[in-house]
Amino acid sequence: MASGHRRHFADPHVLLKTQYNGTSNHICDICRSKLAGLMGYRCSACDFDIHEACADYFKQTISFFAHPWHTLTLSRMPSSCDGWVCDLSMEGCPPGDLVYRCTDCLFDVHPLCTLLPQTIRSPLHPRHDLRLVPSVGTCKCGCKELSVWNYVCSCPFKVNIACASGCAPSSGRQSTNSGHHASGSHVSTTAQVSSASQTSSSSSSQSLTVRRSRRSSVAKFLLKTSFHVAVNAATGGLASPVLEVLSAAFS
Template sequence: MIYNKEIIHSSHPQHRLKFEYKEVPFRCDGCKEAGIGCRYKCELCDFDLHKCCAVPSQSISHPFYPKCNFQFFTRPPGNGLRYCNACGKDVLGFVYHCRLCGFDLHPCCYNLPHMLDDGDVKLYLHKKVSSACHRCGRKGPSWSYRSACKKYHLHVSCVKEMLADNWQDLYYSNGKRSLELYTRIPSLKGTLQNHHRSKRGKVRKCCEMAGLAVQFIISAVLGDPTAMIAGVIGSLMSK
């Protein structure tokens, strides 16, 4: 898909939004979820949109829910709290909603790649985990990524939790967005140690892979699978 350098968006009609790539996290003013990498931004207002939120489709389908027809809404339809069927998190803004069954998907969750591939490691998106998630130890209902070797499982919801745990710090530290912000993207250490413990046999190989897997999943969950946050997280893991 080709993205325009500048767009006008109905949720922020007063100014143009510029396409920008930065390895600094932001909160999307459309879906209210975290983002990194590519975004559409109003520099005057500090208004940001994920690219998938800035250029949504009006009506979509998803292979995990073959009978559903999802429509795009700028705010959650109906009364009461809605949650995303992919990641289990609340829906607070832009959403794809199926009127028939009431299912909801965050735009970024809808856009999660079904395969992440860096050449060595392949990760596949599944509707459920088939064995315990490396972060929470449970199977649970959230979508998850599984490595091709089937040894590594991570819930999309758990990745979001790791990010949420640190989001206040990330976003508000010193009142400004600095390099320090995103070097804390974090809590990955916990994940990796769990992985380490559970696979004591082939320590090195396994942990390298887990680290890589986590990097890919995080940038995908944040709405930009191509964001190069590898270095950031790599330096975290070596501590």
């Protein structure tokens, strides 16, 4: 294989190493962040683009604390799943997007959401650690009811993922009451994962705008200094190159 080329499990063709110019509109197919001014890989035949850091870090299959029963596989959302959402962030998973999936349990999570630290310190509750767990109730920032997965302290204190950094949530955030994935029979009703709710976009243009803003909110959460440190600690520093490209994309 020629120097500067590589194969990747997400695309059937050889990918060409590419330095994207500073005005490029290309978006990484894994993290959904900009490639402008960064190094990556491209398949022109499939219009597939990926950051070099994302190609190196995100594996085809992973084990994940939020779904310990099965491994998750990075694959594209099928067309039959229009309107489905990430089970952690409750943000859209449009058909064709790459997500980590358990097809047995219909559990889906955005690649970036697999970087969410299991334990954090939030400026909204600096005295104690918060753990990412399934919970119900009202977000302590006063924005709305909680999603399925939230950062929780035994105080008790509960806050949405989107609000844990101390920032207001995106106005385009989807409702958590419109529908559900089918649940696996092994899921406990007291301490394990509830099915994620589903909401369809009203139009393709609105869907694209919301998709970008929601992915941006997760990326900006990960780039908060204290959470950045938590991600590096949880991954042994392996995710640091991904955080660097996110920082460049949102600078």
